[in-house]
Amino acid sequence: xxxxxxxxxxxxxxxxxxxxxxxxxxxxxxxxxxxxxxxxxxxxxxxxxxxxxxxxxxxxxxxxxxxxxxxxxxxxxxxxxxxxxxxxxxxxxxxxxxxxxxxxxxxxxxxxxxxxxxxxxxxxxxxxxxxxxxxxxxxxxxxxxxxxxxxxxxxxxxxxxxxxxxxxxxxxxxxxxxxxxxxxxxxxxxxxxxxxxxxxxxxxxxxxxxxxxxxxxxxxxxxxxxxxxxxxxxxxxxxxxxxxxxxxxxxxxxxxxxxxxxxxxxxxxxxxxxxxxxxxxxxxxxxxxxxxxxxxxxxxxxxxxxxxxxxxxxxxxxxxxxxxxxxxxxxxxxxxxxxxxxxxxxxxxxxxxxxxxxxxxxxxxxxxxxxxxxxxxxxxxxxxxxxxxxxxxxxxxxxxxxxxxxxxxxxxxxxxxxxxxxxxxxxxxxxxxxxxxxxxxxxxx
Amino acid sequence: xxxxxxxxxxxxxxxxxxxxxxxxxxxxxxxxxxxxxxxxxxxxxxxxxxxxxxxxxxxxxxxxxxxxxxxxxxxxxxxxxxxxxxxxxxxxxxxxxxxxxxxxxxxxxxxxxxxxxxxxxxxxxxxxxxxxxxxxxxxxxxxxxxxxxxxxxxxxxxxxxxxxxxxxxxxxxxxxxxxxxxxxxxxxxxxxxxxxxxxxxxxxxxxxxxxxxxxxxxxxxxxxxxxxxxxxxxxxxxxxxxxxxxxxxxxxxxxxxxxxxxxxxxxxxxxxxxxxxxxxxxxxxxxxxxxxxxxxxxxxxxxxxxxxxxxxxxxxxxxxxxxxxxxxxxxxxxxxxxxxxxxxxxxxxxxxxxxxxxxxxxxxxxxxxxxxxxxxxxxxxxxxxxxxxxxxxxxxxxxxxxxxxxxxxxxxxxxxxxxxxxxxxxxxxxxxxxxxxxxxxxxxxxxxxxxxxxxxxxxxxxxxxxxxxxxxxxxxxxxxxxx
Numbered sequence: 001x002x003x004x005x006x007x008x009x010x011x012x013x014x015x016x017x018x019x020x021x022x023x024x025x026x027x028x029x030x031x032x033x034x035x036x037x038x039x040x041x042x043x044x045x046x047x048x049x050x051x052x053x054x055x056x057x058x059x060x061x062x063x064x065x066x067x068x069x070x071x072x073x074x075x076x077x078x079x080x081x082x083x084x085x086x087x088x089x090x091x092x093x094x095x096x097x098x099x100x101x102x103x104x105x106x107x108x109x110x111x112x113x114x115x116x117x118x119x120x121x122x123x124x125x126x127x128x129x130x131x132x133x134x135x136x137x138x139x140x141x142x143x144x145x146x147x148x149x150x151x152x153x154x155x156x157x158x159x160x161x162x163x164x165x166x167x168x169x170x171x172x173x174x175x176x177x178x179x180x181x182x183x184x185x186x187x188x189x190x191x192x193x194x195x196x197x198x199x200x201x202x203x204x205x206x207x208x209x210x211x212x213x214x215x216x217x218x219x220x221x222x223x224x225x226x227x228x229x230x231x232x233x234x235x236x237x238x239x240x241x242x243x244x245x246x247x248x249x250x251x252x253x254x255x256x257x258x259x260x261x262x263x264x265x266x267x268x269x270x271x272x273x274x275x276x277x278x279x280x281x282x283x284x285x286x287x288x289x290x291x292x293x294x295x296x297x298x299x300x301x302x303x304x305x306x307x308x309x310x311x312x313x314x315x316x317x318x319x320x321x322x323x324x325x326x327x328x329x330x331x332x333x334x335x336x337x338x339x340x341x342x343x344x345x346x347x348x349x350x351x352x353x354x355x356x357x358x359x360x361x362x363x364x365x366x367x368x369x370x371x372x373x374x375x376x377x378x379x380x381x382x383x384x385x386x387x388x389x390x391x392x393x394x395x396x397x398x399x400x401x402x403x404x405x406x407x408x409x410x411x412x413x414x415x416x417x418x419x420x421x422x423x424x425x426x427x428x429x430x431x432x433x434x435x436x437x438x439x440x441x442x443x444x445x
Numbered sequence: 446x447x448x449x450x451x452x453x454x455x456x457x458x459x460x461x462x463x464x465x466x467x468x469x470x471x472x473x474x475x476x477x478x479x480x481x482x483x484x485x486x487x488x489x490x491x492x493x494x495x496x497x498x499x500x501x502x503x504x505x506x507x508x509x510x511x512x513x514x515x516x517x518x519x520x521x522x523x524x525x526x527x528x529x530x531x532x533x534x535x536x537x538x539x540x541x542x543x544x545x546x547x548x549x550x551x552x553x554x555x556x557x558x559x560x561x562x563x564x565x566x567x568x569x570x571x572x573x574x575x576x577x578x579x580x581x582x583x584x585x586x587x588x589x590x591x592x593x594x595x596x597x598x599x600x601x602x603x604x605x606x607x608x609x610x611x612x613x614x615x616x617x618x619x620x621x622x623x624x625x626x627x628x629x630x631x632x633x634x635x636x637x638x639x640x641x642x643x644x645x646x647x648x649x650x651x652x653x654x655x656x657x658x659x660x661x662x663x664x665x666x667x668x669x670x671x672x673x674x675x676x677x678x679x680x681x682x683x684x685x686x687x688x689x690x691x692x693x694x695x696x697x698x699x700x701x702x703x704x705x706x707x708x709x710x711x712x713x714x715x716x717x718x719x720x721x722x723x724x725x726x727x728x729x730x731x732x733x734x735x736x737x738x739x740x741x742x743x744x745x746x747x748x749x750x751x752x753x754x755x756x757x758x759x760x761x762x763x764x765x766x767x768x769x770x771x772x773x774x775x776x777x778x779x780x781x782x783x784x785x786x787x788x789x790x791x792x793x794x795x796x797x798x799x800x801x802x803x804x805x806x807x808x809x810x811x812x813x814x815x816x817x818x819x820x821x822x823x824x825x826x827x828x829x830x831x832x833x834x835x836x837x838x839x840x841x842x843x844x845x846x847x848x849x850x851x852x853x854x855x856x857x858x859x860x861x862x863x864x865x866x867x868x869x870x871x872x873x874x875x876x877x878x879x880x881x882x883x884x885x886x887x888x889x890x891x892x893x894x895x896x897x898x899x900x901x902x903x904x905x906x907x908x909x910x911x912x913x914x915x916x917x918x919x920x921x922x923x924x925x926x927x928x
Contacts, residue, residue: 032903034902034903035534036712036901036902036903037715038710038711038712038713038714038715039540039710039711039712040539041537041538041539041540042506042534042537042538043507043712044507044509044801045506045507045508045509045530045531045533045534046509046510046511046530046800046801046903047509047510047511047526047530048498048509048510048511048512048799048800049511049512049513049514050494050496050511050512050513050799051513052492052494064489064490065488065489065490065491066490066491066492067490067491067492067493067494068492068493068494069493069494069495069496069513070495070513071514082491083491086489086490086491086567089567089568089571090486090489090571091485091486091571093485120529120530120533120534121533124533124534124536124537127537128537131537140711142711142712142714142715143715144715144716144902144903146902146903172715172716172902173715174714174715176714180842182714184715250589251588251627251633252589252625252627252633254631257630258630326490327490327492329478329480329487329488363718363841364718364838364839364840364841365838366836366837366838367836368836368849368867368869368925369867370633371631371632371633372631376836376838376847376925377838378838378840378841380841397840397841399838399847399871401925441925443840443845443871444840444844444845444871444872444873444876
């Protein structure tokens with residue numbers, strides 16, 4: 001890790017006498033350690049350290065952005081000069097008024113020494129354990145066990161200064177047999193001590209064992225149980241498609257024109273909540289604005305979207321603290337999605353279904369029609385038939401062609417149990433869901 | 446100490462620590478992105494990143510360490526760390542990694558180009574993009590429009606314990622435009638040019654002239670408006686023709702990815718899936734009809750995956766993957782090629798200095814056939830022409846797929862008919878490629894750059910290319926049963 005004092009001093013020194021009316025400097029550093037497993041072997045074992053410094057310069061309302069990954073003061077000054085050059089030839093951004101002047105963000109303890117100090121040997125021991133468990137069933141393992149240390153600092157010439165350091169540990173595991181059947185499990189936590197490789201092996205092996213000799217079933221609409229990873233995949237696409245201000249202000253989001261309207265079952269409440277005790281992420285965004293807890297859908301009613309300061313001005317609201325780093329052309333989206341739980345046990349949810357399908361996970365989900373939240377994708381790593389309230393037999397993977405909002409409108413039960421599901425840059429806290437009339441088609445028929 | 450000496454130091458330290466093989470790669474990447482939207486300049490940014498990595502094989506296992514800070518002590522430490530990590534992995538692994546032999550290379554390579562995009566003034570680029578935006582905006586029914594350019598220059602130095610030392614300077618250029626219409630609540634259509642992700646090549650600023658935006662954007666704007674009023678995609682079994690850009694994605698997803706040999710052996714089992722095309726089928730699998738001839742060629746001028754050498758120092762050259770419909774080879778690196786007893790096909794590609802090379806799609810080229818576009822269409826009584834990628838979702842082992850396009854046209858009695866909104870088709874990979882009964886001729890052949898192909902854990906983004914002409918496929922399932 002780079003000393004906090006060195007990061008802050010470098011940014012301050014570089015900003016002194018910088019060109020432009022306003023200047024923002026962001027340090028975004030990461031140390032990644034990852035053990036990649038395939039064929040029950042450690043296929044790659046990686047450690048890497050990188051950091052980028054992004055300069056945003058404002059001159060007469062015009063904005064320029066440049067970045068470097070060199071932390072010395074001269075390189076950062078050169079980066080500021082590059083951003084200033086760009087700002088000189090940019091057109092004024094009419095919606096821009098000023099960089100934010102934010103107070104210090106509340107302290108969030110997202111750093112765990114256990115995670116930061118985990119070694120390749122620790123990860124190798126976990127691989128040995130899961131391999132041993134899988135081998136007892138003549139199965140092989142594939143997965144990725146990673147730890148990450150993040151350091152982010154945001155400073156600007158108006159006096160904003162934020163700093164965060166945090167850790168993440170994530171283990172995703174697929175266990176498979178020679179005939180192709182497989183099981184999947186994933187765990188995420190700030191503290192690696194809470195990652196239990198033995199439990200992941202047990203869950204994924206159980207799924208794979210129960211997937212022997214799957215049967216084909218007809219295309220149609222089914223009542224389904226979605227495990228948190230499967231429901232999380234759908235929430236992820238809602239987050240990308242419509243829970244952010246960028247698509248909202250362009251009227252390209254399903255949320256546009258829907259605020260205040262019932263868009264799902266009243267069982268559904270979804271927020272972006274960095275302050276949830278299971279999340280503990282960075283409490284400010286890449287403009288230094290303190291992150292707010294944002295209601296997205298409450299009791300099925302569309303409530304709002306996350307925003308950065310630019311979009312917030314266009315919407316006539318305040319930024320919710322969800323700006324991306326300025327070099328990214330992504331518009332804001334929620335990265336800490338929390339779905340409220342229900343009051344049912346998973347067993348009771350399954351027990352209430354006379355004929356349905358139990359889905360572990362979706363694979364290769366992609367848009368069909370973003371405005372209508374239509375997506376497609378395949379079930380994967382454990383799909384089972386439910387008959388008379390019991391999971392009875394494995395079925396061949398099927399293709400989902402489904403509107404997500406329609407699925408959430410048909411949500412009949414949510415579990416009292418939730419799991420953390422990380423996917424790309426988003427972490428979600430998600431229950432199991434029972435959904436009626438979910439469209440599944442035979443694939444490749 | 447200069448870079449060459451630092452690289453040699455990394456290799457020497459790794460060997461002294463017990464590595465049987467080591468390589469050092471330094472990369473310095475400079476990138477410029479310019480966007481305009483709705484008549485205004487949007488994001489303009491310039492980024493640079495530099496760093497090095499040391500990759501070692503010790504006790505038969507891989508170790509890898511990378512750092513943005515480049516100095517003698519950092520290089521020594523990275524080499525030592527990589528060896529220590531490899532030895533830890535070796536403690537668990539039952540199988541040892543072996544590498545196919547490659548010759549020692551000392552060489553330099555630079556992307557050939559006519560106009561250096563980094564020497565074109567930024568103002569000129571912005572003004573040009575604004576002119577493209579205005580060209581589309583002449584159609585007053587549009588709700589949004591935008592255009593972009595993107596340029597990347599990468600300087601690389603590769604040094605290996607085999608004695609190889611290779612310097613490369615690679616240049617990539619990209620550009621594209623799109624526009625859309627919002628017809629009502631949750632009803633939006635979009636057209637893009639020349640494809641939904643633009644076009645990318647390893648050439649210079651001449652790409653912008655080559656794309657002929659002025660000739661095409663007024664048509665694209667008109668089509669966006671027409672598309673908002675077009676009818677929905679029918680469902681059923683139809684004969685279809687795929688545009689070159691959509692067929693490029695079909696090649697990428699159902700030929701390129703399934704033939705990545707590390708994937709075939711299970712490297713992506715936990716992330717981006719496996720492959721149905723297993724090595725026992727080599728020389729046997731009738732992957733496609735006799736018209737299907739596919740070559741992987743990293744030496745093809747202008748392809749987005751065109752270079753002098755891959756990231757293991759393997760020289761660029763063409764390899765046949767599918768010959769007269771039969772699977773004959775894979776995309777491979779040194780490790781996977783050894784496992785099938787073949788030469789590596791030079792497909793080891795890393796996403797920057799901070800990632801190890803893995804097997805990637807390179808330039809995968811479907812050789813042209815003899816059919817004109819009129820021939821392709823006139824051979825269909827009741828079918829659909831699909832144009833411009835919009836949606837794709839592929840089966841876990843790549844044996845099945847569902848793809849969709851921005852726009853389609855009915856084909857009735859051998860002629861293009863009414864426009865169709867967002868048509869979708871799906872099928873079984875081998876059945877689909879065997880249903881191809883006509884491949885477009887050379888005049889329609891285009892090499893398409895894909896700038897953002899994802900694979901690997903940690904996730905890596907690669908630049909790939911696929912070359913093809915529009916082609917015809919028989920009895921394909923069209924539409925989805927719901928929605």
